[in-house]
Amino acid sequence: MRIMGLDVGSKTIGVAISDALGWTAQGIETVKINEAAEDFGFGRLGELIKQYEVSQVVVGYPKNMNNSIGPRAEASEKFAALLEEAYAIPVVLWDERLTTMAAEKMLISADVSRKNRKKVIDKMAAVMILQGYLDFKK
Template sequence: MRIMGLDVGSKTVGVAISDALGWTAQGIETVKINEQQEDFGIARLGELIKQYEVTEIVVGYPKNMNNSIGPRAEASERFAALLEEVYSIPVVLWDERLTTMAAEKMLISADVSRKNRKKVIDKMAATMILQGYLDFKK
């Protein structure tokens, strides 16, 4: 019984998975997507859902700082609805304000090069989203 965390961007989706007990989150992959061609990586996510026996999905919900909903949050809502429809798994939208910025700062403080930060930032943000959700559930 694992939970999947997703950081949905316009070009990639960062993916994290909880351990079997739901205590910790680990980043596992970044899936490339193409919004213009309506390729949202659903097939690859389905493979991961099956592989890790996912029973719940947490999608980052990038609200504006004033708590309003902008275009990226609306995209996350549509993405969450699509996942729920395709895989019949409960999907939770989780407030992710500033997680990507926090992930970036953490990587900078760890002296990770800009090139390497680009490769892992979405996966790390997904891990932070999922860990926040796991901590909340406890």
């Protein structure tokens, strides 16, 4: 069984999956969502949960730098609760402060163009969230 990592934004969700042993995280895709229409991409996420036989989901939890909970963190809490209810699967919130910025810096240092960075930044952030969780579990 694998663990899925999600970087939930207002327009997209970056998705990463662990290997079967739970050692490494690989980015698999970015799912488009529409928060205003309450379309959270659950259809596609459900397909991925089934396809990869996911046993747990880790959702990035974007706390403020002072450790307080802002609107994005509240949205992640709501998303996690809905996902857990929809698929009867354990969902963990994982502190993701600065992961998107770290992913951006990594892509810049790899000389990835701005256009291409936009396509993969959420997926890369999901990898960093999941890998942080996997490393913590070891």
